[in-house]
Amino acid sequence: MTERAFTPALGRFAPTRFYDPLVALTRERLWRGLHAMHVAPRPEDVIIDVGCGTGSLASLLSRVEPRARLVGIDPDPDVLAVARGKADAAGVAPEWRVGMGDTLTEILGAGSATTVVSSLVLHQCPMAMKRAILASMFAVLRPGGRLVIADYGLQRTRRMRLAFRVVQLADGRDDTQPNADGVLPGLMSDAGFRDPREVEVVSTVTGSISVYVAHRD
Numbered sequence: 001m002t003e004r005a006f007t008p009a010l011g012r013f014a015p016t017r018f019y020d021p022l023v024a025l026t027r028e029r030l031w032r033g034l035h036a037m038h039v040a041p042r043p044e045d046v047i048i049d050v051g052c053g054t055g056s057l058a059s060l061l062s063r064v065e066p067r068a069r070l071v072g073i074d075p076d077p078d079v080l081a082v083a084r085g086k087a088d089a090a091g092v093a094p095e096w097r098v099g100m101g102d103t104l105t106e107i108l109g110a111g112s113a114t115t116v117v118s119s120l121v122l123h124q125c126p127m128a129m130k131r132a133i134l135a136s137m138f139a140v141l142r143p144g145g146r147l148v149i150a151d152y153g154l155q156r157t158r159r160m161r162l163a164f165r166v167v168q169l170a171d172g173r174d175d176t177q178p179n180a181d182g183v184l185p186g187l188m189s190d191a192g193f194r195d196p197r198e199v200e201v202v203s204t205v206t207g208s209i210s211v212y213v214a215h216r217d
Helices: 016-026 028-039 056-064 077-090 101-108 127-140 158-163 165-171 173-180 184-190
Strands: 046-050 069-074 095-098 113-119 141-152 194-204 207-215
Touching (some): 028 056, 028 141, 028 194, 046 127, 077 095, 101 127, 127 141, 141 173, 141 184, 158 194, 184 194
Parallel strands (some): 046 113, 069 095, 113 141
16 A cells, blocks of 8 residues: 555545644543553653654654654655644754554564554455554564554443444545454464453443554564
């Protein structure tokens, strides 16, 4: 899959400039804070944010631990320009790279990261791409490295399934339904990750967002 074939941040729903205000309606401060808590960045970490979008997570992690190396990767140069501006305003300096999530070793090298993170990316991807991104995440991690993902996961209640239809309208049912059916832990395991666990679930107006943690042996 190449840079010319990716789902924009808001899918078919709206231009990218509306992304941050709309995501803020999903209890973003809560789930993103929980995401950062499970990342728990350390000074010596090399953290890769896959599909970093407007840079909210990379900037947050840089504020939590300024000595860690943060690298945000996204296929959309326009959204990376927004991320740079946001980081500059926050007084932090992650690195930004243009690229797809299934080419991490080509961009950074195999075994180059201690931690890989991602938020609200995999639900937008076709199944083959979900698998390819997770395989790439595994390959770019050092032994003992961690994967921490925040994304739409299993929609357990009728209310959450109904709310999730907004996401499916924007990003398409074919790509999003596997997430709603709870496919992510199994895909992580298939990619080689050890003990993938759903550690947080946050109900939002667009469905429940889960935080997943897994490790590479």
